[in-house]
Structures are given as structure tokens and as C-alpha cells.
Amino acid sequence: MNTDHAASAPAPFDLQGVKRLPILISLLIGAFFSILNETLLNIAFPELMVELNVSAPTMQWLATGYMLVVGVLVPASALLVQWFTTRQMFLGAMSLFTIGTLVCGIAPHFSILLVGRLLQAAGTGLMLPVLMNTILVLYPPEKRGAAMGSIGLVIMFAPAIGPTLSGLILDSLEWRWLFYMVLPFAVFSIIFASIYLKNVSQPTKPKxxxxxxxxxxxxxxxxxxxxxxxxxxxxxxxxxxxxxxxxxxxxxxxxxxxxxxxxxEPLMDLRAFRYPMFTLTALMLIIMMMTLFSTMALLPFLFQGALGMTVFASGLIMLPGSLLNGFISPVTGKLFDKFGPRALVIPGTVFLAIIMWFFTQVSVDTSKTVFLILHICIMVAISMIMMPTQTNGLNELAPQYYPHGTAILNTLQQVAGAIGVAFFIGIMTSGQRHFLENSTDPANPGQIAQAMASGVHNAFLYGLGFAVLAVVLSLFMKRVKSSHAPHA
Known part of the structure; x- marks a missing residue:
């Protein structure tokens, strides 16, 4: 590799005597509440539309704008983490998030609420890259699995409880309490990090x-x-x-x-793709995000549109699987440290493909218990794949590529998420429309429910295809040792 065009290596930083656990806890607290807020507000959209007197497409900007800011900021994080210290990045991100939360809570009308959400998104967009990059610097490759598993717990646990927690709050309090209740925890995160968070990298300030x-x-x-x-x-x-x-x-x-x-000195050094396991990780991550969204996006439509369930009931069915995914992530991280990626990823992808096949067999007559079990199984399979794959790919990178590798993977998650939702909902809608066009009584509620089930079935078939592709790719995965030069 031509070193004249390589990413500049970070300045050495003395980590002797640095206590890892307080730093990890500081980062996880902030990440938990920033990620929690991504799913906390969506369930309140109908109430907000009435109170703020806005249409559904306008209200959707609270979600689309959030995703847009995160998608734009994450690529730039590779540069920002080389310009600012760990403390500056984290405290800056949490301060943005906290200010945004306060603005949302006191917003008198929609435009101010949107500004607050965008500030929250700016904080969240900077949070995960800082968290992952710090773990890469702080932990040696043989111990990163468990640390990355802790991230997995936060990433899955926070959004999982968001809708359920939101539903409980809205049952007795107005929507502003969704922000008021987060605010003290955000302030606590800043105070805790101010005391315990130490710098683990030295800014190089590239051009x-x-x-x-x-x-x-x-x-x-x-x-x-x-x-x-x-x-x-x-x-x-x-x-x-x-x-x-x-x-x-x-x-x-x-x-x-x-x-x-x-x-x-590139903003996002794409030469990280010269590492074969990192490239495989990127492909697997795209496929896994698409497969994940095939269930996370489609099941609520199936539950509410075909089975007639409430939003809260839908959230309760999907809650156990998401919580279990979060709790299993640290376990799979430790197993990764001990046995490597193949022992987890290959069985995980095979299990995922089997569960996706079962999802293609569901109908309006399928019991809620079956849906509960299937969702738990698919979330367990994903926990066996996501973090071990991501950790293995990042382990192969030389230190100067850490900021770029984390930025690339986090960006791919945002892009794959946006594409996945549009792709699977598009297939579902097309299948639903085709069913009704051939129906003798398209206005019949029973036929409408059957049409929804038919559209979801078609989308799950594509999800099964992605899962099978993941099985094939997993066969090429191998455990890597951290090196300082990419493979040819």
C-alpha cells in the first residue's frame, strides 16, 4: 500500500493507568438515552398532529429529518474524532442532544419542535462513532467482543423499550413529558462524563x-x-x-x-475496504440491516392492518425479542472473544434463514404466540451475527483506520436502514394492491386484511432471500488478528 496516501496515524496516547469501565459506562449512559429518543416520539404522532395542527406528511419530518441529520453527520465523524478529544466530542454531542430535548419539551409549535429534533439528531449522529472508536482504542482485539456486546445491548434495548415506554407515558401524561423525563438523565450523563470520562486519543487535526x-x-x-x-x-x-x-x-x-x-487526507478513507474481512463485514451489515427492517417495519403493519391490534399491543409483542437481543449481545461478545466469529455467525445466519422461512408462512390466522416466538428467535439470530461480524471486521483495521472504519459502518447502517424501509414497504404495498385488484369485493374489511397479509408475505420472501445470501457470505468469514497493514 502506498503510504503517501494512507490515513494519517493517530498521535500516540498513554493509556497506562486509564480505567476502562468508568469510561465505558459514561459513553453507554449517553448513548442509551440518545438512541432511546429515536423511537420514543413516533407513537405520539397522531396526538401531535391534532395538537400542532399539521398533516401526516409534515409530521413525518420529525422522523425523516432525524434520520437525515444522522445520515449526514456520521460520515463527517471520521474527521471530527481526529480534530477533537474524546471528552470534547462526547460532551459536545450530549450537550447538543440535551439542548434539543429541552427545545422539544417547551416547543410552542411544530417548527420549534422540528428544530429540537434536529439538534437531538446531531447529538445522536456523533454519539455512536465516538462510542465505537473509543472502544477500538481502549480495548485490545482479544477483549473487544465483550465491550462491543455492551454497545449491542444499548443499541437494541433502548429502541425496544421506546414505543412501550412512550405508550405508558402517554396514557397518563401529555406528549411533552416524553422529553421532560429524558432531560434529567441527559444532564446526569453530562455530569457523570465530566467526572469519569478521560481522553483516549490525541487530536491530529488533519486538513x-x-x-x-x-x-x-x-x-x-x-x-x-x-x-x-x-x-x-x-x-x-x-x-x-x-x-x-x-x-x-x-x-x-x-x-x-x-x-x-x-x-x-480523505474525509472517509475508503482504503479501509482493502481489508477483506472489513469489506465482508460491510456487506453483511447491509444485508442484516435490510433483513432486520423486513421484520421491524413489516410486523407493525401486519399486526395493526391485518390482525386489528392496537399500537401498544403490537409494541408489547415485539418487546420481549428486542429486549432479549439486547441482553444476549454481551454474551455473544464474550463468546466471540473466546471462539471467534465463525462459531456464532454461521449458525446465526442459518438460524435466521430458517426463521425467515417460517415468517413467509404466517397468515391472518397465525396466533399471537407464534408471532411472539418467531420475533424472539429472529432477534436472537441477529444478536449472534451483528456485533461479532462488526467487531471482527474492525479488528482487522490498522489503528489509523479506526475513525474511518466506524464512520463507514455507521453510515452504511443509516443508508441501509432508509433503503430497507422503503424497499420492503414498497413490496408490501405492491402486493397489497395486486391482491385487491383481483378481489371480488375489495372494500370488504376481511379482504383488506387478507391483502395486507399477502403484501407482507411477498416482502418476507425477499427477506428470506437476503437471509440466504447472508448464509453464503458467512462461510467466507474467518477470525482476524489486528494488523497494521492491509492484506493484498
Whole structure:
């Protein structure tokens, strides 16, 4: 590899005497409440539409705008973590999140509420890259699995309890309490981190490439916005605001990629893909996010549209699996440290494919107990795959690629998430429409429920295809030792 164009190595930092656990706890507390807030508000949208007098497409900006800011900020995090210390990055991110939470809580109308959500998103967008990069610096490769498993617990546990917790709060309090109750914990996180969080890296302050930042913002922002908007009442893919932003985003990403391979100090060093296991990790992560969203996005439609369940009841059925996924993540992390990725990822992908096949067999007559068991099983399978795969890929990187590797993987999660939701909901809607077109009584509630089930079935077939592809890719995975030069 030509070192003239390599990512600049971070300045050495003395970690002797640094206590890892308080640092990890500081980061996890902040990450938990910032990620929790991603799913806390969605269930309150109907109430907010009435109180703030806005339409559903306008209200959806509270979700789309959040996703957009995170998608734009994560790529830039590779540069920011080299410009600022660990404490500066974390405290800055949590301060943004806390200010945004306060603004949301006191917002008199929709535009102020949206500003608060975007500030929250800015804090969240900077949180996970800082968390993952700090663990890569702080823990040696043989101990990273357990530490990354702790991240998995937070990533899955927080959004899992969000809708259920939100439903409980809204049963007795107004929507503003969704923010008021988070606020003291956010402030506590800042105070705790101010005391216990230590710097684990020395800023190198590489050159700021303004052109790369602009291309990254337009590229990732356009892709995330376009796919997120495609199913949100904007006219679908026939709307110029949807396909236009995706095309502009795609062209910008192509130019961004070309530029990253040419400049001396890239914003996001794509040479990390010269490490084969990291490349495999990126592919697996995209597939897993698509498969995950095939269930997370489709099951609520099936539960509420075909089975007639309430939002709260739907959340309760999906809660045990998501919670179990979070609690198992630290266990799979420790097993990864001991046995390596193949012992977890290969059985996990096979198990996932089997469960996805069972999902293709469900109907309106399937019992709630079966759905509960299937969801638990699929979340266990995902816990066996996600963090072990991610940890193994990052372990292969040389230290100078840590910020870039974490930024790449976190960006891919945002993009794959946006694409996954649009893709599977699009397939579901198409199948639903096709069923009703061939129905003798399309206005019949029973036929409408059957149409929803048919559309979800079609989408699950594609999810099964992604799961089978994951099985094939898992066979190529092998345990890596951290090195300082990429493989040829």
C-alpha cells in the first residue's frame, strides 16, 4: 500500500493507568438515552398532529429529518474524532442532544419542535462513532467482543423499550413529558462524563477537505432523504423530489468516492475496504440491516392492518425479542472473544434463514404466540451475527483506520436502514394492491386484511432471500488478528 496516501496515524496516547469501565459506562449512559429518543416520539404522532395542527406528511419530518441529520453527520465523524478529544466530542454531542430535548419539551409549535429534533439528531449522529472508536482504542482485539456486546445491548434495548415506554407515558401524561423525563438523565450523563470520562486519543487535526464534506452531505443526505420519503405520502417514486434527490445523491456519492481515493487526507478513507474481512463485514451489515427492517417495519403493519391490534399491543409483542437481543449481545461478545466469529455467525445466519422461512408462512390466522416466538428467535439470530461480524471486521483495521472504519459502518447502517424501509414497504404495498385488484369485493374489511397479509408475505420472501445470501457470505468469514497493514 502506498503510504503517501494512507490515513494519517493517530498521535500516540498513554493509556497506562486509564480505567476502562468508568469510561465505558459514561459513553453507554449517553448513548442509551440518545438512541432511546429515536423511537420514543413516533407513537405520539397522531396526538401531535391534532395538537400542532399539521398533516401526516409534515409530521413525518420529525422522523425523516432525524434520520437525515444522522445520515449526514456520521460520515463527517471520521474527521471530527481526529480534530477533537474524546471528552470534547462526547460532551459536545450530549450537550447538543440535551439542548434539543429541552427545545422539544417547551416547543410552542411544530417548527420549534422540528428544530429540537434536529439538534437531538446531531447529538445522536456523533454519539455512536465516538462510542465505537473509543472502544477500538481502549480495548485490545482479544477483549473487544465483550465491550462491543455492551454497545449491542444499548443499541437494541433502548429502541425496544421506546414505543412501550412512550405508550405508558402517554396514557397518563401529555406528549411533552416524553422529553421532560429524558432531560434529567441527559444532564446526569453530562455530569457523570465530566467526572469519569478521560481522553483516549490525541487530536491530529488533519486538513479539512470542504469539497468532500459538501459531496458527502449531498450524497448521503440525498440517498437517505429520497428513500425515506418514497413511502411517506410524497407521491412515491413518481415524485421528482424523491427520485431527483436519489439521483443527485448517487452522483455526489460517486464523486465523493473518487475524491476520497485521490486526496492525501480523505474525509472517509475508503482504503479501509482493502481489508477483506472489513469489506465482508460491510456487506453483511447491509444485508442484516435490510433483513432486520423486513421484520421491524413489516410486523407493525401486519399486526395493526391485518390482525386489528392496537399500537401498544403490537409494541408489547415485539418487546420481549428486542429486549432479549439486547441482553444476549454481551454474551455473544464474550463468546466471540473466546471462539471467534465463525462459531456464532454461521449458525446465526442459518438460524435466521430458517426463521425467515417460517415468517413467509404466517397468515391472518397465525396466533399471537407464534408471532411472539418467531420475533424472539429472529432477534436472537441477529444478536449472534451483528456485533461479532462488526467487531471482527474492525479488528482487522490498522489503528489509523479506526475513525474511518466506524464512520463507514455507521453510515452504511443509516443508508441501509432508509433503503430497507422503503424497499420492503414498497413490496408490501405492491402486493397489497395486486391482491385487491383481483378481489371480488375489495372494500370488504376481511379482504383488506387478507391483502395486507399477502403484501407482507411477498416482502418476507425477499427477506428470506437476503437471509440466504447472508448464509453464503458467512462461510467466507474467518477470525482476524489486528494488523497494521492491509492484506493484498
Amino acid at each position: 479539512v477537505d470542504v469539497v468532500s464534506i459538501l459531496l458527502s452531505t449531498i450524497g448521503f443526505g440525498g440517498i437517505v432523504y429520497g428513500f425515506s420519503s418514497s413511502g411517506e405520502g410524497h407521491g412515491g417514486w413518481s415524485s421528482p423530489s424523491v427520485y431527483g434527490t436519489v439521483i443527485v445523491g448517487g452522483i455526489s456519492l460517486l464523486l465523493f468516492t473518487i475524491r476520497q481515493l485521490k486526496v492525501r
